Amino acid sequence: MNDTLTINKHDTREGYQSDFDRIAKVLLNHFELTTKENSYRIREIEFYYYSVIHKDFYCHKNERQLTNQKLYFHRFKDPEKYVRLKQKGIDITFGNEETVYGGILIRSIENIKTSEIITGIGNLTNQIISDIDGTFSIVELYKSDKNIFDSSGFVYLKTCQNNELKIFKKHRQGLNLKKEDSDKFYLDLKYNYFTYPEIEVLT
Structure with a gap:
C-alpha cells in the first residue's frame, strides 16, 4: 500500500498538523488526479480527521471515511438523484478501517491540458x-473499490514531476461553529492548503 497518506500516532491534537503539512506537500506537488478524459493538478485541499485524540467535529464521519486511499462522494446514495444534488464533494479517504475517520476534501483542480482552474x-x-x-459510474467505482493509487481505477492519483509550487494555508471554508468545539480549536485550524495566490490568505 502506498504510504503517502499515512498518519502517525500523536499524543496531542496539535500534533496532527505536521502530518497534514507533509501529505499536502506531496499531493499538491507530486500527484495528478487522473480520469480517462483528463488529468488535473490538485490546487486546493482541506483535511478532516476524527480520532480519539483529534476529535474534529467538522468531519462527516461517514462510514466511507473509515476506508483508506479510496474516493468518497459526499451524500451519494441514489445516482438518479445525485445528478441534481447541489451539495456535492469528493474526498480522498485516509481512515484506519476501524475507528478513525479521515477525508481530504478536494476544493480546486487545474486541467493540465487547458490550464482551466475549476x-x-x-x-x-x-x-x-x-x-x-x-x-x-460512481456505483461501479464503489463496487470495484480500487485504491486511489491504482491506475486501473475510474479516477486515480498519478505521480508527476515536482511542480515546486509554493503552498499556502488558511482556515477551512464554509464551516459553522459547532457547540462541541467550545474553544474553537478545530474551527480556527489552518487545514486548508492551496497553491495559487488568487485565493486570499486568511490570518
Missing part, C-alpha cells in the same frame, strides 16, 4: 462525474 466542490465533482460518464 473551483467550488460542486463544480469540481460535476466535472469528475462527467469524465467518468455519469453518476451511475
